[in-house]
Amino acid sequence: MSKVGSLQILESFSEAMTELAEKVGASVVRVRARGRFGSGVIWSENGYIVTCSHVVGRAGSVEVGLRDGRRLEARVVGHDPYSDMALLKVDQTGLTPVDVGDSESVQVGQLVFAFANPFGKNPSTTSGIVTTAKAMLGWGPGAHENFIVTDAPLNPGYSGGPLVDASGKMIGLNAAYANSRGISIPINSIKTTVNELVNDGRIRVAHLGIATDAITLPTRLASQPNIHQDEGLMIVEVEPESPANKAGLVVGDILITFDKRHITSHNDLRHLLTKEAIGKPTEIGILRAEKLITLSIAPSEDTDQ
Secondary structure, X not given: OOHHHHHHHXXXXXXXXXHHHHHHHOOEEEXXXXXXXXXXXXXXXXXXXXXXXXXXXXXXXXXXXXXXXXXXXXXXXXXXXXXXXXXXXXXXXOOOOOOEOOHHXXXXXXXXXXXXXXXXXXXXXXXXXXXXXXXXXXXXXXXXXXXXXXXXXXXXXXXXXXXXXXXXXXXXXXXXXXXXXXXXXXXXXXXXXXXXXXXXXOOXXXXXXEEEEEEEOOHHHHOOOOOOOOEEEEEEEEXXXXXXXXXXXXXXXXXXXXXXXXXXXXHHHHHHOEHHHOOOOEEEEXXXXXXXXXXXXXXXXXXXX
16 A cells, blocks of 8 residues: 555544544533542433443532533432442433444454543543453452453543444443553443433342352252252341341352342342342242252342442
């Protein structure tokens, strides 16, 4: 390829990236809460804005700064601390919502751009590639799966801003930066959470009333034909008057199935404790003194959400 041809390609690419920044930047806002600044994404024309839960926290008032310089008071519709997402609402119409993509199609090596606007008026962006399309992050009951990990730098204030693909469609919400990697919540999870927050104002989840530790089962147990799994959750605490207490669970029991589905991690159980499970008698399988026992439990609603 000639030098002229190469320059034309670079110029075209540069122009395309400038156009993308202009397009996406119109949907990126500043979020100010508790004296701290972060970013947010305009979700809908009628004033819904998505950001990170840790940006908003338990703030009583939140200010949103638009690119045109306007500052609007926002109310917190609700938040989901598990996914680190919050939904805000401003009394304003005619806003420019972000184009929403599909995180299921994200691939390793894909070019991505992280946007932010922590200072208002002038959005900023960094770029990189997807290094992991579906990463498991964290441990214990707060562990999350399917995060998007990129090498796009996330500077201070980038939390709550959008991660977009080369066409400008949002595929994730920037949440953290660790070990030189940007961590983003997949857009498909955001869609589900937004719908639930709009409808219910909060994320309704089921509650068993137990604290657990993930353990590896002894080979003699794991190999039994009625178990067929290597891990389980050992119960280390049972709350008084909780669904677990009423079902007869005790410290030392090992939970291995819930609703006839194998439980090998905290994440397995958390994904089953949805609002549909609240009040529903459900069969659970536990190991007690190395014997498999089946019990029935009716999860309650987690009121701490």
